[in-house]
Amino acid sequence: MTFIPELPDPALESRLLEGLNPQQREAVVYRGEALLIVAGAGSGKTSVLTRRIAHLIETRDAWPSQILAITFTNKAAAEMRERVETLIGQAAEGMWISTFHSACVRILRREAETFGYTKSFTIYDSADSRALIKRIIKDLDADTFGFTVSKVAGRISKAKNELQDVESYSRDANFADPAEAVFVEMFRRYSSELTRANAFDFDDLIAQTVYLFRAFPKVAALYQRRFRHVLVDEYQDTNHAQYSLIRELTRLPKPEHLKGAVGFDGMPLKEYDTPLGPASLTVVGDSDQSIYAFRGADIRNIVEFERDFPNSKVILLEQNYRSTQNILSAANSVIANNFDRKDKKLFTTIGDGEKIVGFTGYSQHDEAQFIADEVAELRESGIDYREMAVFYRTNAQTRALEDVFIRSALPYRVIGGTKFYERAEIKDAMAYLIAVANPADPLALRRIMNVPKRGIGPATEAALQNHADKDGRSLREALREAGRLGLGPKVTAAIEGLATILDEVGTTVDTAAPADILAALLERTGFLEVLRASRDPQDEARAENVEELLAVTREFRRNNPTGTLLDFLTEVSLVAAADELDDSSGTVSLMTLHTAKGLEFEAVFLTGVEEGLLPHQMSAGEPGGPAEERRLFYVGITRARRRLYLSLAMTRAQFGDVTVAMPSRYLQEIPTELIDWRQSPGMANSRGGTEPRALNARRGGFGAERSIAGHSLGGPGGYAIESGGPGATARARAAARAAERPKTEWTSRVTSTVRDNGDLTLAVGDRIRHVDFGEGKVTAVTGVGPKSVAEVQFDTAGRKRLLIKISPIEKLA
DNA sequence: TTGAGTAGCATTTTT
DNA sequence: TGCTACTCAA
Numbered sequence: 036m037t038f039i040p041e042l043p044d045p046a047l048e049s050r051l052l053e054g055l056n057p058q059q060r061e062a063v064v065y066r067g068e069a070l071l072i073v074a075g076a077g078s079g080k081t082s083v084l085t086r087r088i089a090h091l092i093e094t095r096d097a098w099p100s101q102i103l104a105i106t107f108t109n110k111a112a113a114e115m116r117e118r119v120e121t122l123i124g125q126a127a128e129g130m131w132i133s134t135f136h137s138a139c140v141r142i143l144r145r146e147a148e149t150f151g152y153t154k155s156f157t158i159y160d161s162a163d164s165r166a167l168i169k170r171i172i173k174d175l176d177a178d179t180f181g182f183t184v185s186k187v188a189g190r191i192s193k194a195k196n197e198l199q200d201v202e203s204y205s206r207d208a209n210f211a212d213p214a215e216a217v218f219v220e221m222f223r224r225y226s227s228e229l230t231r232a233n234a235f236d237f238d239d240l241i242a243q244t245v246y247l248f249r250a251f252p253k254v255a256a257l258y259q260r261r262f263r264h265v266l267v268d269e270y271q272d273t274n275h276a277q278y279s280l281i282r283e284l285t286r287l288p289k290p291e292h293l294k295g296a297v298g299f300d301g302m303p304l305k306e307y308d309t310p311l312g313p314a315s316l317t318v319v320g321d322s323d324q325s326i327y328a329f330r331g332a333d334i335r336n337i338v339e340f341e342r343d344f345p346n347s348k349v350i351l352l353e354q355n356y357r358s359t360q361n362i363l364s365a366a367n368s369v370i371a372n373n374f375d376r377k378d379k380k381l382f383t384t385i386g387d388g389e390k391i392v393g394f395t396g397y398s399q400h401d402e403a404q405f406i407a408d409e410v411a412e413l414r415e416s417g418i419d420y421r422e423m424a425v426f427y428r429t430n431a432q433t434r435a436l437e438d439v440f441i442r443s444a445l446p447y448r449v450i451g452g453t454k455f456y457e458r459a460e461i462k463d464a465m466a467y468l469i470a471v472a473n474p475a476d477p478l479a480l481r482r483i484m485n486v487p488k489r490g491i492g493p494a495t496e497a498a499l500q501n502h503a504d505k506d507g508r509s510l511r512e513a514l515r516e517a518g519r520l521g522l523g524p525k526v527t528a529a530i531e532g533l534a535t536i537l538d539e540v541g542t543t544v545d546t547a548a549p550a551d552i553l554a555a556l557l558e559r560t561g562f563l564e565v566l567r568a569s570r571d572p573q574d575e576a577r578a579e580n581v582e583e584l585l586a587v588t589r590e591f592r593r594n595n596p597t598g599t600l601l602d603f604l605t606e607v608s609l610v611a612a613a614d615e616l617d618d619s620s621g622t623v624s625l626m627t628l629h630t631a632k633g634l635e636f637e638a639v640f641l642t643g644v645e646e647g648l649l650p651h652q653m654s655a656g657e658p659g660g661p662a663e664e665r666r667l668f669y670v671g672i673t674r675a676r677r678r679l680y681l682s683l684a685m686t687r688a689q690f691g692d693v694t695v696a697m698p699s700r701y702l703q704e705i706p707t708e709l710i711d712w713r714q715s716p717g718m719a720n721s722r723g724g725t726e727p728r729a730l731n732a733r734r735g736g737f738g739a740e741r742s743i744a745g746h747s748l749g750g751p752g753g754y755a756i757e758s759g760g761p762g763a764t765a766r767a768r769a770a771a772r773a774a775e776r777p778k779t780e781w782t783s784r785v786t787s788t789v790r791d792n793g794d795l796t797l798a799v800g801d802r803i804r805h806v807d808f809g810e811g812k813v814t815a816v817t818g819v820g821p822k823s824v825a826e827v828q829f830d831t832a833g834r835k836r837l838l839i840k841i842s843p844i845e846k847l848a
Numbered sequence: 849t850t851g852a853g854t855a856g857c858a859t860t861t862t863t
Numbered sequence: 864t865g866c867t868a869c870t871c872a873a
Contacts, residue, residue: 107863136863161862237863330862431859434864451862485849492849611863629861653860667861690858691864855869 051086051093051122055079062350063087066096068312069344071270071337072319075381076366076673077357077635080319084266085115087317088130089122091264100129100299101263103284107633108611109134111268131262135277136609139240144605146247146254152233155544155601157473158608159229159236162457164188167478171224180214182221191222195238196274196331198245201226231509233475241276248283256288257296263314269633270320270340274331287313316344323370323379326629326667328659355381355673357635359388362679365705366672372704373662381673390711394682395698395719399432399643402684403439404835405713406640409680410445410623411836413638418678420446422637424624426671428649432642433625440623444824444838450626451612460566460577464584465607467556468549470511471541472600477510487565489529495522499530511537536560549603550588557581628671639675641668644683645696668701681710685719792840797825806843808832 052060059079062072063086074080088104091097106112112132120127131138140158147154159167168191169184171177177187194204201223210216229236235243248255265284267273273281288310320337328334341347355363363381370376392409396402410423425436425447433449440447455461463486469479485491498520503513515538517530536559540552547555557563566578591603612630624636628649643649649668654660672679681702686693698716712718797803801813803825811829818824821840828834837844 134863240863326861327863329860429860488850490849494849609863627861648860651860663861688864850873852872853870855867857867858865 051090055083055086056354058350058352058354059083062352063090065348065350066315067346067348068315069340069347070315070317071340071347071349072317072352073349073377073379074319074321074352075355075379076321076324076670077355077381078352079354079356080268080352081111081115081118083352084268084317084319085118085122088115088119088264088266092123092127097264098129099127101261102130102132102266103138103262103264104130104132104266105135105138105268106132107134107269107272108613109137109609110611110614110616111633112137134609134611135273135280136237136240137605139244139280140605140609142244142258143235143240143247144601146251149251149254150247151230153475155233155473157232157234157469157476157479157604158240159234159478160456160608161188161237162462163234163478164191164225164236167228168221168225171221171228174224175217175220177217177221180217182214182218187218187221190218191225192238193331194222195236195242196276198242198276198279200242200246231475232477233473234478238276241274241280245276245279245283248280252289253292253296255283255286256292257299258284259286259288259314260293260310261299263310264317265314266317266319268319269324270318271322271325271334271337272320272327272332273336274327275333275336276331278333278336281316285314285316322376323373323666324632324670326632326663326670328663329657351379353379353381355383356385357676358383358673359385359677361387361390361709362672362675365391365679365709366669368706369665369672369701369704370669373665375662388677391679391681391705391709393702393710393712393715394680395712395714395716396682396684397719398686398693399435399684399688400439402642402682403435404443405682406436406642406680407439407443407445408833408835409640411443411834413678418637420621420623423640424626424631424634424636424638424674425640425642426626426628426631426674427642428628428651428667429643430627432648436625436642440625442838442841443836444818444822445836446622447625448615448617448622450615450624451630454612454615455580455583456607456610458577458580460580461584464553464557464562464581465604467560467562468553468600468604470537471552471556472544472604474511474537474541475509480510480514484533487560487562489533490526491529495526495530498522533560544600547600548588548592549598549600550585550592552600553585553588557585628667631674632670635674635676637676638678638680639671640680640682641671642682643687644668644681644699644702645687646699647696648687649699649701665701668699683716685716792842792844795839795844795846796823797839797846802847803827803844804847805829805832805835805837808835810847811835 052063055063059082062070062083072080072083074083084104088102091102092099104112104115106115112134116127116130116132119130119132131141133141143152143156144154147156165184165188168187172182172184172187194200201219204222205219208215208219210219229239248258262284265281267281318337318340322334322337325332325334325337336343341349358366358381360383363383367380371378394402394405396405406425410420413423414420427433427436430451437447437449456465463483466479466482469476470483473479481496484496499513499517500510502516502520503510511534514530514534517527517534520527522530536556540555540559543552543555563578563581566574566581569575588603591598591606595602612626613634616624616634628641650661650664654664657663683698683702684696687696688694702710797813797816799813799815802810803813804810805827808827808829809831811827811832813825814828814834815826816823816839817826823839825837825839825842826834827837
């Protein structure tokens with residue numbers, strides 16, 4: 036039979052390739068079993084990926100429903116979908132574009148009944164997992180073996196990422212070691228508690244999907260038949276479980292496993308539906324941007340791709356369309372220090388651009404003040420706030436930055452960090468929803484049992500739990516039978532009241548809108564009422580947060596008119612930090628370097644470039660730690676389009692007391708001529724004297740990676756050796772120098788003083804005195820009431836923005 | 849059982 | 864510094 040394909044529209048096809056360089060072009064049009072696109076930072080990979088998908092559809096090589104594209108965040112997924120739709124219009128419907136986790140939830144919900152779960156399973160986020168682990172540690176007195184919640188959570192997570200379950204883990208376990216025996220027991224309990232609660236944790240979502248596919252080839256075959264083109268972004272950050280999932284999906288299904296099967300449209304499959312070859316796989320990644328090894332990401336997945344897929348093709352994208360040459364040169368020279376990598380050099384035709392700006396503050400407040408001043412200046416030069424970002428290594432660093440940003444009245448937003456959904460009151464409200472959606476979940480129930488206060492304390496809870504355990508029933512069922520426990524009449528009534536509310540509201544879960552369910556729960560339990568009546572001033576804010584949650588549920592329904600409570604809970608569980616980014620908001624974004632991956636900004640401030648912070652102390656003991664930290668630094672640098680700032684502080688307050696910080700070794704890996712030091716470490720160090728070359732003069736003093744490499748001798752299970760290398764002596768010397776100095780030298784130039792000025796009003800031309808900046812003249816006043824902002828030209832400290840209400844200032848006569 | 853008060857401890861990065 | 868976990872009185 037002759038098959039005459041419908042010819043693709045040549046105009047459209049050329050539009051898909053328009054503006055692409057030859058390598059990008061090939062990445063779009065290549066057809067074959069396996070394709071690896073090695074995409075350097077800013078090399079236009081998203082564009083290539085979206086056009087490749089559009090091209091597959093446009094050339095009739097694939098139906099939209101045959102495409103599965105995996106991204107790192109939901110935001111990236113949404114963006115990709117949008118871009119594909121813009122390229123080819125409506126036809127994009129039916130594609131699966133999502134994160135690993137969302138895709139797996141979708142599969143698991145559909146297939147839950149096949150392997151002993153119900154489709155109303157809940158997803159435990161890390162806080163939930165930790166709460167459970169904490170209880171298990173307590174039960175088993177495992178802390179006597181030195182187990183902490185994070186250690187146990189880490190080990191369990193690692194095992195799951197390696198696709199180990201309790202059985203396979205204990206097969207290799209050394210039971211002669213009592214600590215290991217205890218760990219296995221904890222692992223066992225953790226797993227069985229999850230199963231009993233009809234819940235999956237993050238790692239389960241992937242691992243259980245792989246188990247499902249392996250144990251039920253007929254189920255797997257359905258998906259193998261459906262997805263003919265699998266595309267994976269950020270491949271360098273995939274772990275073993277995710278890798279296995281991809282392998283399962285791209286296997287050729289056996290015809291007998293498809294026999295009699297029913298397709299996704301509910302129609303029986305036909306003979307010719309059996310595919311002739313495995314699905315084609317496209318992965319995109321850059322091993323220089325692998326920063327998730329701590330989470331089990333295995334860089335070998337990308338490095339050994341060609342060996343894994345013998346018929347594969349590799350395409351390199353090295354031209355950068357994002358950054359200036361100065362920024363790229365800095366990035367190239369830093370990453371070149373990682374041995375064991377394929378040499379790759381980013382280049383651009385944009386031109387050199389501005390130099391990188393360096394600044395050394397006396398304290399983290401000083402550093403933050405510099406950033407705030409620069410942000411204000413950049414804004415004046417026409418760069419929008421939303422085009423600026425501040426990066427840091429640890430979340431704790433936000434404090435000083437937020438402090439100064441607030442006082443300077445600069446609009447900012449912290450991405451990630453203490454998230455909305457991690458607030459206690461939100462977790463409580465969510466626990467109500469979970470308890471209603473998944474009655475088998477005792478964790479949620481326990482959380483809300485006494486919120487708001489009902490007089491159900493630990494003793495009562497234990498009694499209920501006992502009753503439940505006695506005849507193998509759930510905690511929820513025990514609640515209904517509280518009358519038989521011989522508790523006080525008050526408590527009994529409270530318990531029964533709660534049970535009634537949950538049961539009655541529970542009848543509506545499949546039909547009612549999430550907002551209505553939440554409203555009913557809040558109303559009937561008096562949750563909001565109690566918060567509002569409280570004397571604690573913070574409770575007012577908590578009540579507002581809960582109302583915000585209510586608004587979120589309404590918003591959800593607006594976007595998903597048929598979305599059930601379960602859909603809402605799923606969506607909430609899987610939001611990533613980067614998903615919070617709102618492109619339309621005119622605020623500066625503050626985020627960790629990890630969150631920054633995949634994003635780009637016109638101006639980037641990379642803060643805390645200090646030894647011990649970047650690279651982080653904790654990384655020194657881990658194999659490959661310093662190299663991964665360097666990649667993190669590299670990722671940060673390459674986010675910037677035009678302006679890059681590197682800053683550090685001489686001293687940093689850590690839990691109350693102040694420690695002396697040394698410039699990061701990575702700073703020396705950047706050619707000096709690329710950095711314009713507004714205040715170099717040397718200048719900051721030597722009583723204001725000008726010594727811009729001081730950083731280089733100390734070469735070797737604190738930059739020696741040799742000291743770190745030596746640590747690998749410790750071997751597995753070894754403890755991190757107290758550093759005795761050159762780095763340590765330099766640190767000690769610096770500390771000694773600091774101690775000799777009069778204290779005032781080291782106190783920060785910018786304090787965190789806040790004052791309530793009531794309704795002090797300032798006018799242009801007023802002279803003021805500021806605690807930190809000295810005297811100055813008001814040059815502008817904007818805003819009204821408590822939000823009014825003064826712009827002040829200080830005599831020596833330069834120009835600053837000040838939120839009048841809280842600044843430590845006084846008006847001079 | 850609750851709430852106030854205090855002692856002790858902790859910070860790496862996250863789907 | 865800021866939070867949690869524990870103790871003790873009501």
